[in-house]
Amino acid sequence: MNQTLVRTALKLNAAFSGISGLFLLFLPDLAGQLIGIIAPMAFQAVGLGLLIFSVDLSHQSTRDRIAGWRVLYASVGDFIWVLGSILGVTLWGSHLPPQGIFTILAVAAVVLCFGLAQMAGLKKMYFLPKDRCFSHSLRYQSGSDADSLWHIVGNLGAVAQYAPNLASSRIEDIHDGDLPLRACEDTRGNQWRERCTEYDEYRRCYEVEFLTEEPGFPYPAIWMVGGWRVEQIPDGSEVVVWWKLHPKPKWLAPVIMAMLAFGVDRTFPSVITNMETQALSRDSGELADSEDQATA
Numbered sequence: 001m002n003q004t005l006v007r008t009a010l011k012l013n014a015a016f017s018g019i020s021g022l023f024l025l026f027l028p029d030l031a032g033q034l035i036g037i038i039a040p041m042a043f044q045a046v047g048l049g050l051l052i053f054s055v056d057l058s059h060q061s062t063r064d065r066i067a068g069w070r071v072l073y074a075s076v077g078d079f080i081w082v083l084g085s086i087l088g089v090t091l092w093g094s095h096l097p098p099q100g101i102f103t104i105l106a107v108a109a110v111v112l113c114f115g116l117a118q119m120a121g122l123k124k125m126y127f128l129p130k131d132r133c134f135s136h137s138l139r140y141q142s143g144s145d146a147d148s149l150w151h152i153v154g155n156l157g158a159v160a161q162y163a164p165n166l167a168s169s170r171i172e173d174i175h176d177g178d179l180p181l182r183a184c185e186d187t188r189g190n191q192w193r194e195r196c197t198e199y200d201e202y203r204r205c206y207e208v209e210f211l212t213e214e215p216g217f218p219y220p221a222i223w224m225v226g227g228w229r230v231e232q233i234p235d236g237s238e239v240v241v242w243w244k245l246h247p248k249p250k251w252l253a254p255v256i257m258a259m260l261a262f263g264v265d266r267t268f269p270s271v272i273t274n275m276e277t278q279a280l281s282r283d284s285g286e287l288a289d290s291e292d293q294a295t296a
Helices: 004-026 028-035 040-061 066-093 098-126 146-153 155-160 250-295
Strands: 133-142 166-172 183-184 191-200 207-210 221-233 236-247
Touching: 004 028, 004 040, 004 066, 004 098, 004 183, 028 040, 028 066, 028 098, 028 155, 066 098, 066 155, 066 191, 098 250, 133 250, 146 221, 146 236, 146 250, 166 250, 191 221
Parallel strands: none
Antiparallel strands: 133 236, 166 183, 183 191, 191 207, 207 221, 221 236
């Protein structure tokens, strides 16, 4: 995940917003003279808001893994500022001095650059140049043994038992030598099917291709694949869930990927936690059985 551009844009935006916020908060009279509007309390309120915005941007930019949805709402805030500035100059420009109009538009231009840079960074963050597609993944560490957890994860038709957002999941169209087709329905009534393209017990992983061409496919993608993998680590196991896709429409890719990541990061930890609980219960049961056999 390439976060260099989006991280840099967030830091520069935070610095600019912080400096502007301090100027408006502590020098509101000077700001009024420069813009041509005498409203010190209003300037101080805007300055305080900019300082809060700056702190939030700084926090985002220093996280190990930047949350795409937070970059998205920061960019939306920037674009709203730009639109508000243009609207203000259009409606009340005749009452402002030339330097006031210039200042308002100059600040709006800088803010617009930050918003566009953040959106470009958001796109780059999810884009895989090697595969020429967009991707998102989730990693979750579990205290369960990898084999026990894979026993739960690898049961393709049972995923709805652990996913609160799914109403049902079942396996269809299994023929000799064929990999299964999974049909899913979520709690909102959306339905889709996934063709399993790889299933490897030894590596504890499987991959599926979403049948995006079928009528009613609920996700904004013209091509989409995903998969699960369970890896053994010293303290238990690690689950990796991943997706690759071509968003539809393409120009909305940063927005689509940020919202997809938000949904995944919000719902899938609980899914894996439910699987982990079942796996740990299975581990405890097997341990009890082995102790009973040893005692006998």
